[in-house]
Amino acid sequence: MILMNDFDYLNSGEVYLDSACQSLRPRPVLNALKEYYEKFNSCGERVKYPWGVETDRRVEETRKKVLKYLKLSSKDYFVSFTLNTTYGINLILSQLDTNDFDSVITSDIEHNSPFLSTIAFAKRANIPRVVLSRNDDGTLPLDGDFRRAVVVVNAASNIDGRKLLNIKELIKKVHEEEGIVIIDAAQAMAHSADILQKTEPDAICFSAHKLYSSSLGGIVVRKGLLEKIETSFIGGGMVDDVEKENYLLSSEKNPDHFYTKFEPGLQAWGEIIALGEALDWLNKLSKRDKKNFEENYTELFRFLNSSEKIKLVNREANPTMSFFVEGVDSHLLGGALGAEKIMARTGYFCAHYYLDKVRHFPPLVRFSLGYHNRPEDIEKVKKVMEKIV
Numbered sequence: 143m144i145l146m147n148d149f150d151y152l153n154s155g156e157v158y159l160d161s162a163c164q165s166l167r168p169r170p171v172l173n174a175l176k177e178y179y180e181k182f183n184s185c186g187e188r189v190k191y192p193w194g195v196e197t198d199r200r201v202e203e204t205r206k207k208v209l210k211y212l213k214l215s216s217k218d219y220f221v222s223f224t225l226n227t228t229y230g231i232n233l234i235l236s237q238l239d240t241n242d243f244d245s246v247i248t249s250d251i252e253h254n255s256p257f258l259s260t261i262a263f264a265k266r267a268n269i270p271r272v273v274l275s276r277n278d279d280g281t282l283p284l285d286g287d288f289r290r291a292v293v294v295v296n297a298a299s300n301i302d303g304r305k306l307l308n309i310k311e312l313i314k315k316v317h318e319e320e321g322i323v324i325i326d327a328a329q330a331m332a333h334s335a336d337i338l339q340k341t342e343p344d345a346i347c348f349s350a351h352k353l354y355s356s357s358l359g360g361i362v363v364r365k366g367l368l369e370k371i372e373t374s375f376i377g378g379g380m381v382d383d384v385e386k387e388n389y390l391l392s393s394e395k396n397p398d399h400f401y402t403k404f405e406p407g408l409q410a411w412g413e414i415i416a417l418g419e420a421l422d423w424l425n426k427l428s429k430r431d432k433k434n435f436e437e438n439y440t441e442l443f444r445f446l447n448s449s450e451k452i453k454l455v456n457r458e459a460n461p462t463m464s465f466f467v468e469g470v471d472s473h474l475l476g477g478a479l480g481a482e483k484i485m486a487r488t489g490y491f492c493a494h495y496y497l498d499k500v501r502h503f504p505p506l507v508r509f510s511l512g513y514h515n516r517p518e519d520i521e522k523v524k525k526v527m528e529k530i531v
């Protein structure tokens with residue numbers, strides 16, 4: 143029940159089903175953010191007064207918590223903060239040394255974030271771009287040519303929650319062929335972190351706002367990747383020395399400062415600290431909390447899957463599910479659900495290529511659940527959907 147108290151700001155009857163876009167933030171996360179702004183609002187990394195010292199301590203803690211959450215070692219990886227997943231992927235791709243790569247590979251079920259940024263990278267590097275079709279179970283076919291490839295794929299889809307089940311094999315294969323793997327973990331971090339844990343990609347990009355935290359992005363980078371980065375996005379907080387026409391990057395002098403390589407300018411210190419709190423909160427969830435969550439989305443999937451008129455994209459139950467109702471415009475349906483205080487997304491969810499051009503679906507409705515949802519929410523959605531459909 144502690145869990146539900148953490149979302150006590152929800153009004154009666156409100157059913158939020160858009161967690162794939164932004165999770166609702168539990169109270170401890172909101173409190174952590176408020177505490178920073180009210181009690182020690184200060185710049186990190188630069189100030190010696192007590193507020194700044196406290197900011198630095200907590201930011202450093204969050205970096206460690208992110209690595210611990212992913213079961214990765216600080217010997218091999220570091221964590222930088224940025225705006226969101228999209229920004230993280232672009233920060234890396236736009237600074238990769240193009241001489242090191244022969245192709246860029248992505249898949250058909252990607253969000254526009256990797257889908258478009260890989261188009262831009264292929265153009266900049268003047269190399270071919272390959273769009274692989276993901277298997278129905280989410281795995282990526284590995285029989286193609288991965289030689290010196292940059293592979294950018296999601297670990298879980300924002301359409302139907304499909305997971306990259308062969309992530310380990312993919313990384314092994316690409317590394318053997320001298321390529322790199324950048325994982326879009328926007329959807330995987332909150333509910334499928336197990337798939338990321340102990341795998342060793344070259345970078346993992348995620349959005350804290352989809353991880354029960356404040357609006358923020360993170361990138362977890364394998365230290366070896368820095369050899370392939372040509373820093374061009376640069377400014378304050380990144381240098382130890384500056385001359386008229388030159389500079390010395392902090393990340394070049396001190397391995398403890400590798401993270402500065404991707405953190406130009408002032409950071410969102412309060413939001414970073416709140417992310418640390420969100421990770422603590424997630425780690426405290428009980429087996430029962432997780433089971434309840436699973437029961438909720440499984441029941442909703444079962445309901446949607448049992449209707450003749452509802453055409454589900456999902457093949458199996460996942461926290462995120464997309465569908466359309468035969469003969470009903472999805473946007474109108476979204477409006478009707480909204481009128482009943484059920485908040486769900488409609489459209490193509492930034493996965494235009496796959497949903498529109500590959501599958502030729504009409505705009506869809508997406509239900510994406512979170513830990514805040516209760517069985518009453520599911521019962522309400524079923525009732526309202528029955529009435530509408």
Ligand SMILES: Cc1ncc(COP(=O)(O)O)c(C=O)c1O
Nearest residue numbers: 226227228253255296300328349
């Ligand atoms: C799978 C996936 N990748 C990338 C993104 C982009 O995330 P952001 O908008 O936070 O950068 C999203 C957002 O929904 C997503 O679901």
